[in-house]
Amino acid sequence: MAKVKNSHYVPRVYLKSWSKDNRIYTYDLFVPHKKSPLWKGNSTRFTSSEKYLYAYYDNNDLNDAFEDIFSKEIEGHYPKLLNKINAYEKLEHDDFEFISKFVLSQYYRTMKGYKRLNDIVENSAPNIIENLFDKLNSLDLKNEEELQQINNKIEASKPDDSLIPLNLELLPNDNHTSLLKFETMIGKNTWLEGLNYTINRLYKRFDSKDWQIASAPKNSLLLTSDDPVILIRRDKDGYGYFTNRGFKAENSRVYFPLTPTKILLSKDRNEDSQTQYILLSKEDVDEINRLTVLNADLKVYGIEKDDKVIDYRTRIENEELFKEIKNMREQFHSNYENIEIPFIKMSHENTLKFQNAKDI
16 A cells, blocks of 8 residues: 655655755745745655555555655765765766766656656557557457457567557447457556666666766755756757657757756756866856746745746736646546556456456
8 A cells, every 4th residue: 555645756865955843935926816935944854745656456456666766766875975966076977877867757756747757658659559460460350259368469579668558349330340459558657667667777878978067156046846856958050948758869958956056957968077066157157047947847946936928938926727727736646546457357357357368
């Protein structure tokens, strides 16, 4: 049974650097009315969090294994890394390996990360289904039982990193033919599968040459948000735009504020410098803060109130929209229980009926 009810998609240990007495200045991008204060102090305990966010069903039991993974592999190691960075100590291979895992997992574990991963899955779904159709097209499917046997073999042969639950159904058609119906559901289940792949495999594509630490100049402070990892691509004219993939692309750049005075940057692909620590200008900080606010989902955080946020992004004052977003977040896990789980169980039950099916 899941023990963690309130799951943080931005870790409290990370937000701690922007907090005072466990409270953090927050600029809400969606508010119910004009009278809402521009900045307010929130408890780090109840911000950037949702109920049962990473909980999933495993043999009818609600499991929170992801919370253990994040706690042990990410949040438990972060303070040690931060101490080294604040002391300007040389970072070693293990440090950079952890940084890569932290960056990738943080990018995809947020509520915007949910959409990012599922967009990738959704874009790949047509190719997966087309490949399956090509394999099945030459087979003579005479009845539902034969299809279920095929369904079973497809399920059994999926690669470990397959993200899409598939259910197949044979429908009667005219002229003694049948229609093959593919069903899939992209949601919390596919997101968690993608997170698992990211935490265990994807981060290994990075190395120490990819990262650099930059410090803000005196009297300049960095903001952060409820979606703190920023991925920017630049076109041939140098114009930057937000993107959801391509961390290793030549024209991509990652910005990840670590504290109000330190930020993690991905190096320019054309830069051969081995320098681990660099200094930002005040103009750099202003630009990074602008990107932070634009990239934020619902909340921007600061160790101090910074009214420049209004220039970067005007908040939306709409009570109906505010309630709609709030209800959508609150129903995130219940939708998983009431919509996704029945579909997944149906797919698995169809497979289990024919566990002893012969190879096709």
